[in-house]
Amino acid sequence: MRRRRHRRRRSAPRTGRPARRARRHDRPRRRQATRARTRRRAADGRAAAQSRAARRGEQPPLVFTGNPGTAKTTVAWLMGRLYRELGLLSSGHLAEVARPDLIGEYLGQTAPKTREVCERAIGGVLFIDEACNLVQTYGSGGADYGHEAVAELLVQMENHRDDLIVIAAGYPADMDRFLDANAGLRSRFCGTVEFADYTDEQLAAIFTAMTTQRGYRLAPELTAALPAVIAGLDRGSGFADGRSARGLLEQGIAAQTLRLAGPDVDLEFVDDAELTLLTLADLAPHG
Secondary structure: HHHHHHHHHHHHHOOHHHHHHHHHHHHHHHHHHHHHHHHHHHHHHHHHHHHHHHHOOOOEEEEEEOOOOOOHHHHHHHHHHHHHHHHOOOOOOEEEHHHHHHOOOOOOOHHHHHHHHHHHOOOOOEEEHHHHHHHHOOOOOHHHHHHHHHHHHHHHHHOOOOOOOOEEOOOOHHHHHOOOOOOHHHHHHOOEEEEEOOOOHHHHHHHHHHHHHHOOOOOOOHHHHHHHHOOOOOOOOOOOOOHHHHHHHHHHHHHHHHHHHHOOOOHHOOHHHOOOOOHHHHHOOOO
C-alpha cells in the first residue's frame, strides 16, 4: 500500500508537465512576437513624426535640367498640385518666370522686382525658366543686375522655405554656370532632376494624344509612318521635343485645311469624318 501511494503521488503531476513544458517552449516565440509588435509601433511612431516634421519643414529647391519641350514646366505644375494635396504647400499654384520678370532696367529696381515675384509665388511653385540667363552678361551692368536678383532670390527662399518651392530650369551645361554664380546657390539647390529627350516612339505617342485632344484622327497609313516622319525632323538648335511635335501637328492641320479648300474639292460632298482626318500627305514637306 505504501508503494502504491508513492506511485500515485508521482503519477499525479505528470498530466501538467507537458503544458508547463509547452509554455516554456512558447516563451521565446511570445517574446519575439512582443518585440515585433514593439518594433512596428516604434516604426509607426517614427513615420508619424517624420510626416509631422515634413509638414512643418522646408521644401527643398530643385534644379530641372533638359532640352526645351521635355515637360519640365508640366512636371513643376504637377508637383505643386501633389504637394498641395499632401499638405506641404498651401495653394500649389505655379508661377513661371524668366529673366525679364526678375531683373529691372535700372540700378535698384531688381531686388524689389524679384521680391514681388517671390511673394506672388508663396504657397506654390516658383519655376524659373532658363535660370542661367540670370547670370548672363547683357551689356554694361547686366550681369550685376542678375547677381542682385540671385541674392534677393536666396533671401526669399530662406524666408519662405516652409511654403515655397523654387525650381530653376535650363540646359544641363548652363545650369552648372548658374549654380556657380553664387556661393549659396549650389548648397541651396541640392537636388537635380534630369529630363531626357523623347524617343521617336514617345513623340509619336505625344503627337497622337495631341491630335485626339484637338478633335482630329489619324489615317491608318499616317499612324504607321508617324515614327519615321518624326525621325526625319530637323534636330538642330530649334528642335524642342514635345513642342516640335505640337508644331508638326499644327503644320498637318494647316495642310489639311488647304487640301480641303482646294479647287478640286466640293465641301458639300465631304462628310464630317473626312473633315477631321489627317493623312500622310498632310505631313509631307511643302516647298
